Amino acid sequence: MGASVQKKYDHFIGGTWRKSGSGKTIDVLNPATGDLLTRVAAGDSRDVDAAVAAAREAFVTWGKTTPIERQGIMLEIANRIQKRARDYAEMETMNVGKPIRETVTMDIPLAIDHYRYFAGALRHIQGLTQSIDPDMLHLTLREPLGVVGHILPWNFPLLLAAWKLAPSLAAGNTVVMKPAEQTPLTLLELANDLRDILPPGVLNVVTGYGPEAGAPLASHPGIRKVSFTGETTTGRLILQYASENIVPATMELGGKSPHIIFPDADVERAIEGVLIGVFLNQGEICTAGSRLFVHDAIYDSFVGKLVAKVKGIKVGDPMKEDTQLGAIVSREQMEKILSYVEIGKKEGAILLCGGTRPSDPALSKGFFVNPTIFGGVRNKMRIAQEEIFGPVVSVIRWNDYDAMIAEANDTPYGLASGLWTENLPLAVKTAKALQAGTVWINNYNSLYAGAPFGGYKKSGFGRECAFETLQYYTQTKSIFVSTAEKPIGLY
Amino acid sequence: MILIGGGCCENTAPILMKNFRVGQSDRLLGEADGVKVYAAAEMYPLVSATPSIIDVTDGRGGGSFSLEIPRGVRLTLRPLSG
Numbered sequence: 001m002g003a004s005v006q007k008k009y010d011h012f013i014g015g016t017w018r019k020s021g022s023g024k025t026i027d028v029l030n031p032a033t034g035d036l037l038t039r040v041a042a043g044d045s046r047d048v049d050a051a052v053a054a055a056r057e058a059f060v061t062w063g064k065t066t067p068i069e070r071q072g073i074m075l076e077i078a079n080r081i082q083k084r085a086r087d088y089a090e091m092e093t094m095n096v097g098k099p100i101r102e103t104v105t106m107d108i109p110l111a112i113d114h115y116r117y118f119a120g121a122l123r124h125i126q127g128l129t130q131s132i133d134p135d136m137l138h139l140t141l142r143e144p145l146g147v148v149g150h151i152l153p154w155n156f157p158l159l160l161a162a163w164k165l166a167p168s169l170a171a172g173n174t175v176v177m178k179p180a181e182q183t184p185l186t187l188l189e190l191a192n193d194l195r196d197i198l199p200p201g202v203l204n205v206v207t208g209y210g211p212e213a214g215a216p217l218a219s220h221p222g223i224r225k226v227s228f229t230g231e232t233t234t235g236r237l238i239l240q241y242a243s244e245n246i247v248p249a250t251m252e253l254g255g256k257s258p259h260i261i262f263p264d265a266d267v268e269r270a271i272e273g274v275l276i277g278v279f280l281n282q283g284e285i286c287t288a289g290s291r292l293f294v295h296d297a298i299y300d301s302f303v304g305k306l307v308a309k310v311k312g313i314k315v316g317d318p319m320k321e322d323t324q325l326g327a328i329v330s331r332e333q334m335e336k337i338l339s340y341v342e343i344g345k346k347e348g349a350i351l352l353c354g355g356t357r358p359s360d361p362a363l364s365k366g367f368f369v370n371p372t373i374f375g376g377v378r379n380k381m382r383i384a385q386e387e388i389f390g391p392v393v394s395v396i397r398w399n400d401y402d403a404m405i406a407e408a409n410d411t412p413y414g415l416a417s418g419l420w421t422e423n424l425p426l427a428v429k430t431a432k433a434l435q436a437g438t439v440w441i442n443n444y445n446s447l448y449a450g451a452p453f454g455g456y457k458k459s460g461f462g463r464e465c466a467f468e469t470l471q472y473y474t475q476t477k478s479i480f481v482s483t484a485e486k487p488i489g490l491y
Numbered sequence: 492m493i494l495i496g497g498g499c500c501e502n503t504a505p506i507l508m509k510n511f512r513v514g515q516s517d518r519l520l521g522e523a524d525g526v527k528v529y530a531a532a533e534m535y536p537l538v539s540a541t542p543s544i545i546d547v548t549d550g551r552g553g554g555s556f557s558l559e560i561p562r563g564v565r566l567t568l569r570p571l572s573g
Binding site: 042153154155180181182209210211212214215229230231232233234236237238240253254255284286329330331332333335336339340342343346382385386387388389412413458459 | 494496497498499500501502503504506508511512514531532533534537541548549550551552553554555556557558560561565567569570
C-alpha cells in the first residue's frame with residue numbers, strides 16, 4: 001500500500017496545522033475492517049473563528065489576483081492530485097469503503113478534471129458594457145464574494161470538495177471547508193499537498209461534528225456564502241443560519257430518483273445502467289436510481305435477468321481490484337439499510353435477492369450489505385419514498401405512461417432520473433416531463449464538468465459543476481461612467 | 492425540539508435542534524421526554540403510519556447537525572416491534 005496515512009491530523013488554518021481549541025479528537029475508521037484509520041481534531045467555534053479570520057485576511061490579496069495567476073495555480077492543483085492519484089484513490093477507498101476501481105477511474109480523475117475545467121472557465125468571467133448615451137457608459141464587473149463556507153458529506157469526499165473548492169477559488173474567493181467527520185482524510189492531505197502553491201489562508205480545513213463546527217461556520221458573520229450537501233433537515237437549519245447574515249446558499253440535498261425502463265430498452269445496457277444507478281458507491285449516492293419502473297411487457301424477463309446479474313456482483317474488500325461493491329460507510333448506516341429491508345418486507349414488497357450482510361467471515365468486521373432488490377413495490381411504500389442510501393433498489397411495475405410519469409414525479413425530491421428507450425421522440429418527451437435536475441437517457445450517473453448538477457424541488461437549488469456555477473460565486477457590480485463636461489442643468 | 496426529516500446521507504432520522512424555526516407545514520407528532528417531535532411535511536404520512544420509538548444508538552450519524560452527535564450517540568427512529 002503506497003498511501004501513508006498520518007496517525008492524527010490537526011486543523012489546517014492559515015497555511016499551517018493548528019491544534020484544536022478543544023483538545024479533543026474524533027476517531028476515523030476504515031469501514032471495510034472497522035479498524036482505526038486516523039484521528040482528527042474535534043473543532044468548535046474557536047477553530048472556525050480562526051479559520052474565517054485567516055480566510056478574510058487572505059481574501060484581501062487572493063481576491064485581487066489576476067485570472068492568469070489563478071488559472072496557473074488551479075492547473076497546478078490538478079497536477080498535484082494527478083501526481084499522487086493512486087495515493088488519493090487508496091486513501092479514499094480506505095476511508096469511505098468504496099471499491100478501488102471506482103476511486104481510481106471515477107472519484108480522482110473527476111476531481112482532477114474539475115480543477116482544470118474551472119481553471120479555464122474562470123478566464124470567461126466577464127461583464128458587459130452598454131453605451132447609454134454619448135456621455136454615459138455602463139459596465140458590469142463580476143467580483144468575488146469573499147470567504148465561502150462549505151460543509152461536505154461523506155460519500156464522495158475529495159470529488160465534492162473539488163466541486164466546491166474549484167469554483168470558489170476560480171472566482172477569487174477564499175474558503176473554509178468542514179468535511180464530514182467520518183471522511184476528512186483526503187481533504188486534509190490535499191490541503192497539505194497544496195501548502196506551497198496556495199497562499200496561507202486561501203484554503204482552510206476545520207474538522208469536527210456538525211453541531212460544533214458546522215453550525216458556527218454556517219452562521220459566521222464573516223462568510224459571504226455557504227454551501228451544503230447532505231440531508232434535508234440540516235439543509236433547512238443551515239438556510240436559517242444563512243438568513244441571519246443574509247448570505248446566499250447552495251443546497252444539494254436528497255433524492256429518490258426514478259429510473260424508467262421502456263419495453264424497447266436495450267436490455268443488456270439497461271441492466272448495466274440499473275447497476276450503475278444503484279450499486280455504484282454502494283448506492284450511497286444522492287442520485288441513486290432507487291425506484292426502478294419496469295414496463296409490464298418486459299417485467300418478468302427484465303427483472304429475472306437483473307436478479308441473476310446482481311447475484312453475481314462481487315462484494316468484498318474494497319482495496320481488491322476486482323471488488324464491485326465495497327463497505328457501507330459506518331455501522332449505523334449499515335444497520336439503517338438493513339432496517340429498511342425489514343420495513344420493505346413488512347410493507348409487502350418481495351425480496352428478490354440480498355437484504356443481508358455477506359456470510360464471508362473475512363468481511364464480518366466491516367460494514368457490508370449484499371446488493372438488494374425488492375420486487376412488487378408500490379410507489380407509496382416507505383422503501384419507495386424514503387432515501388435508503390444503500391445498495392437497495394425497489395422495482396415498480398408500470399404500463400400506463402401518464403400514470404408512470406405521475407408516480408415518477410410523486411416524490412418530494414427531484415435530483416436526477418434515468419430512462420431507457422430506443423425511441424428518440426419518446427425519450428425527449430419523457431425528459432421534459434420528469435421533474436429532475438438531471439435526466440440520463442440510455443445511461444446513468446454520468447458526471448462531467450460543464451454539465452450543471454443540482455436539484456428540483458426539495459433536492460435543493462443552485463447548480464454545481466458548470467460554467468453557470470461561477471455566477472453563484474461572484475457578485476455583479478454595476479458601474480456608470482459619466483464623461484459629461486457640463487452640468488445637466490437640473491438644479 | 493426534534494424534527495424527523497429525510498434524504499441523503501442519513502435517511503429518515505430524528506434531528507435534535509435548538510432554536511430551529513418550525514415551518515407551517517411541519518406536523519407535530521407528539522412529545523418525547525418533554526421535547527416536541529415534529530415530522531417534516533413529506534415525512535409525516537410515512538412515519539405516522541408506523542408506530543415508532545425514538546431510540547439512542549452508539550454512533551455518530553451521517554453528518555446531520557443533531558445535537559447529541561458529539562457525545563458519540565445518535566437518535567434513531569425504530570418501528571415498534573410486534
